Amino acid sequence: MLSLRKGRYAARLAETPDDVEAAQRLRYLTFRATETQPGGLDADAYDAMCRHVLVEETRTGRLVCCFRLLPLKGGSEIGQSYSAQYYELSGLASFDGPMVEMGRFCIHPDCKDPDILRVAWGAMTRFVDEEGVEMLFGCSSFKGTEAEAYMDAFALLKERHLAPKRWLPRVKAPNVFRFAQNLRLGKPDAKRAMLGMPPLLRSYLVMGGWVSDHAVVDRDLNTLHVFTGLEIRAIPPARKRLLRAAGS
Template sequence: MTIDLLESGLKPAVAPALLKSEFDRANQDVFGRIGNLETRLARTSAEVEAALALRYKVFVEEMKAEVSAECHRRRKETDAFDAICDHLLVIDNAIDGDLEDRVVGTYRLLRQDVAAARGGFYSKSEFEVDGLIARHPDKRFMELGRSCVLPAYRTRRTVELLWQGNWAYALRHGVDAMFGCGSFPGIVPEEHALALSFLHHNALVQPDWYVKARPELYRIMDLMPAEAINQRKALAALPPLIKGYLRLGAMIGDGGVIDAAFNTTDVLVVLPITNIAGRYLNYYGADAGRFA
């Protein structure tokens, strides 16, 4: 940008002011920093491509998801929703090299107004989210999806930055409720009987937020009686992302869904903003200023 300004013939007295303006605009989407890590929205198509490359590493190479030949050719995990979503990144600024090497975590964010104009949310392919949204015409929803982090960065501070970014983004856009799929590894729900039953008996969505898996995909979560559940062992068996959602105050939809392509068993996580535990609001800040 400096070269462009100088080559344009602008006087030196004007250029610094414009540079500051560009810098301020570029940093409006930086939601937080911890040490060398930074969370912000992808600003360019190249940065979105870096997020898709990270997803390929995690979902395809690590988790063995089935993707198209084109995804394999490009080494990017992508679908039609990526073009309409915002992409939250965690970037390690201490790494030298291309941006693709510095993106270590990502989340895909889709607001209700955008989804409504482009055919709906991704999650409706598995869960009856349209009914949930219709029952809350005064609320603004946001879908969280495609969360992944490189193995070496699956630490508390990376997760904190991702939540910092989600929270700041939700505040910026006046979001009232978030939802998205949470996944268990594998396509045999019975292998997760303890954790799924715990969710069914202890975290099922309240009546006014009720949502369930699509009938043709519905898999029962109530695989064990409540009295047979060891809560400590059940919590230990939960995937970290779902456990984190529960700590924030999230609820779980009725029924699971097998996603054969991604080799997962999915549940729907629903988090009204009013449910977020006070200790987390205090920690991240009501204005999302904790790590800003």
């Protein structure tokens, strides 16, 4: 069973219904909390299909990060994924290796320690190695639904990080921002672009990840998200060594 301890934090798989509920509470706090409804559960039908990873503060047991994993035998099962609700993914149906969808990734809003993300990726790396995963994918979310706040980020994605044509997701959701089509050619401000990127998406990109050519406007979770894929064999060797060191 996945278990990883690094410094102040430890990652493990949820073992009980209470563990899953703790993750759902953190997800609610991150994605749905309002002044009038500060607490609750973010839950859906996919929770029962997934494995849930918890990152906790070792001294206090406080949950600081969580995400869920949906393993698939290959691209023929891509339609079972959460992402398939929002993206037309038939291009990935021919992928012939084991895949895993990472979803609902969140870090407690009060926690800013970058080691939390490092431990989360270390746990993910261990899972990928143990399960022989060949592609990691999911939806990477920008906070809010106004694309104007992230124009440099979207311009950088268009310029450097679009999916290979054979894997490129097509439009399925009714409300999308087609940034690859709508943004004019121009040099994005790289620093501002990276500051606007969600930390999870930045991690995908430095490992060679790629994105859809459009963002889905998700008013339910108050986010803009892009489909993100990462072929494990395409991760640069130096980066792979660092990840495996984090996962050991």
